[in-house]
Amino acid sequence: MSKNLNAIQIADKVYWVGAIDWGVRNIHGYTTDRGTTYNAYLVMDDKITLFDTVKKEFEDEFLSRIASIVNPEKIDYIISNHSEPDHSEVLPEIIKAVKPEKVFASVMGKKALNAIYHDLNMEITAVKDGEELGLGSKTVKFMETRMLHWPDSMFSYLVEDKVLLTQDAFGMHLASSERFGEELPWGVLKTHVSGYYANIITPYSSHVAKLFEKIDTSGLEVSIVAPDHGPVWRNMDNFRKVLSLYKKWSARKLDEKIVIVYDTMWGSTEKMANHIEDGARSSDVSVEMMPLYSFERSMIALEMLDASAVIVGAPTLNNNIFPSLADVLTYIKGLKFKTPYGAVFGSYGWSGEGNNLLREYLVSIGVEIVDEIKSKYVPDDKVKEECFLLGQAVANKVKEFIKNQ
Amino acid sequence: MNKYVCDVCGYVYDPEIGDPDNGVSPGTTFEDIPDDWICPTCAAGSESFSPAS
Ligand SMILES: Cc1cc2nc3c(=O)[nH]c(=O)nc-3n(C[C@H](O)[C@H](O)[C@H](O)COP(=O)(O)O)c2cc1C
Ligand SMILES: [Fe+2]
Ligand SMILES: [Fe+2]
Numbered sequence: 085m086s087k088n089l090n091a092i093q094i095a096d097k098v099y100w101v102g103a104i105d106w107g108v109r110n111i112h113g114y115t116t117d118r119g120t121t122y123n124a125y126l127v128m129d130d131k132i133t134l135f136d137t138v139k140k141e142f143e144d145e146f147l148s149r150i151a152s153i154v155n156p157e158k159i160d161y162i163i164s165n166h167s168e169p170d171h172s173e174v175l176p177e178i179i180k181a182v183k184p185e186k187v188f189a190s191v192m193g194k195k196a197l198n199a200i201y202h203d204l205n206m207e208i209t210a211v212k213d214g215e216e217l218g219l220g221s222k223t224v225k226f227m228e229t230r231m232l233h234w235p236d237s238m239f240s241y242l243v244e245d246k247v248l249l250t251q252d253a254f255g256m257h258l259a260s261s262e263r264f265g266e267e268l269p270w271g272v273l274k275t276h277v278s279g280y281y282a283n284i285i286t287p288y289s290s291h292v293a294k295l296f297e298k299i300d301t302s303g304l305e306v307s308i309v310a311p312d313h314g315p316v317w318r319n320m321d322n323f324r325k326v327l328s329l330y331k332k333w334s335a336r337k338l339d340e341k342i343v344i345v346y347d348t349m350w351g352s353t354e355k356m357a358n359h360i361e362d363g364a365r366s367s368d369v370s371v372e373m374m375p376l377y378s379f380e381r382s383m384i385a386l387e388m389l390d391a392s393a394v395i396v397g398a399p400t401l402n403n404n405i406f407p408s409l410a411d412v413l414t415y416i417k418g419l420k421f422k423t424p425y426g427a428v429f430g431s432y433g434w435s436g437e438g439n440n441l442l443r444e445y446l447v448s449i450g451v452e453i454v455d456e457i458k459s460k461y462v463p464d465d466k467v468k469e470e471c472f473l474l475g476q477a478v479a480n481k482v483k484e485f486i487k488n489q
Numbered sequence: 490m491n492k493y494v495c496d497v498c499g500y501v502y503d504p505e506i507g508d509p510d511n512g513v514s515p516g517t518t519f520e521d522i523p524d525d526w527i528c529p530t531c532a533a534g535s536e537s538f539s540p541a542s
Pocket of ligand 2: 166168233252
């Protein structure tokens with residue numbers, strides 16, 4: 085067996101037995117430009133217990149990692165913290181092959197697993213928030229975290245070792261040979277933690293905020309945080325940084341930053357974008373330029389996470405907005421960002437519906453429109469000047485907002 | 490009797506159905522739901538619900 089198919093110890097009798105997916109580039113519409121990992125954990129106590137499984141194509145890799153520690157048939161308990169297929173697809177096969185004594189999931193998890201797999205051949209045991217399960221020398225305490233980001237999401241806490249298994253929360257889509265956060269540069273971790281939160285957790289920010297209240301009041305001590313994707317947090321200095329980012333994002337704290345999202349057919353809308361950018365920068369606000377011929381929706385989401393304004397531009401195409409904008413705006417709407425300010429712009433030739441449609445979209449997601457500019461074909465000097473001023477106007481709103489935040 | 494939608498997960502509370510699994514019998518208006526009732530899907534409190542349009 086090759087070396088990289090071994091289990092990796094993360095705590096006393098606790099092992100990582102997941103799989104590394106170097107090649108995946110799209111997970112439910114989220115571009116995973118550096119792949120991902122599907123983490124699963126094995127606890128070698130009196131009751132040999134497996135937490136979560138992996139995607140179907142990684143069954144062999146997963147089983148050989150388990151086999152490097154113990155014959156998989158010896159597994160007594162399986163605990164499903166999150167029923168989404170990337171963590172459960174191997175469950176039906178494992179149940180068939182291993183015949184575990186029990187499979188546990190949250191109340192919602194039991195329902196979800198039965199609705200996803202109709203032939204589990206096993207009654208799932210539902211556990212409640214706060215319930216404890218003895219494994220021998222170790223105790224698992226369950227913590228419901230519903231809608232982070234599925235109705236059944238649950239944390240499992242290994243009481244004696246202070247290990248918190250957090251399913252998708254605090255994770256990231258990043259394939260790497262390193263299993264621990266401290267082995268990777270902070271900048272890399274931050275980018276991927278941000279992308280993950282922006283694209284997956286944002287709509288449930290109010291639940292994240294409540295979860296922190298609950299953790300703060302319960303005085304839960306944690307020395308290792310083991311999510312279902314990406315590295316394990318063992319260095320608590322790094323994890324505290326992640327925690328403070330989660331606190332910032334869940335409280336919807338924003339930065340002095342504008343995102344300009346646009347597409348262009350013959351360059352006119354792009355010229356407008358460049359003058360808007362100039363205007364915003366002249367007011368000393370940071371700007372991310374995101375032309376959709378090069379950026380896709382998950383990168384826009386990543387930058388939207390802490391932006392205080394979004395300026396959206398598209399040319400009119402067949403009486404409609406450009407399709408790439410429709411894609412991104414639909415995606416952004418679902419993620420429920422709370423961006424206070426925005427503006428729209430675009431070039432057109434004859435009917436010019438683009439701006440109206442963009443504006444309606446932004447208004448429907450609660451953005452206050454600061455200004456709006458249309459250019460018939462190529463922007464002339466007057467339009468360029470208007471664009472510059474629009475950039476300044478939005479930047480001033482942003483500065484005011486940040487001052488009062 | 491008005492329906493209410495959970496702002497977090499989209500669950501719809503229909504007073505004609507109630508939430509019998511969690512002790513709210515059919516016919517209970519949203520206003521009459523117990524204070525400690527939470528969304529059966531995502532556990533948000535009743536303050537996270539808006540009237541369905
Ligand atoms: C990121 C994400 C968000 C989702 N949001 C919702 C949702 O808001 N409401 C819902 O009913 N289901 C939601 N789902 C669940 C999917 O609709 C469900 O898994 C469905 O079975 C997927 O169908 P498919 O297998 O054809 O992709 C979501 C799934 C994912 C991955
Ligand atoms: Fe997930
Ligand atoms: Fe996942």
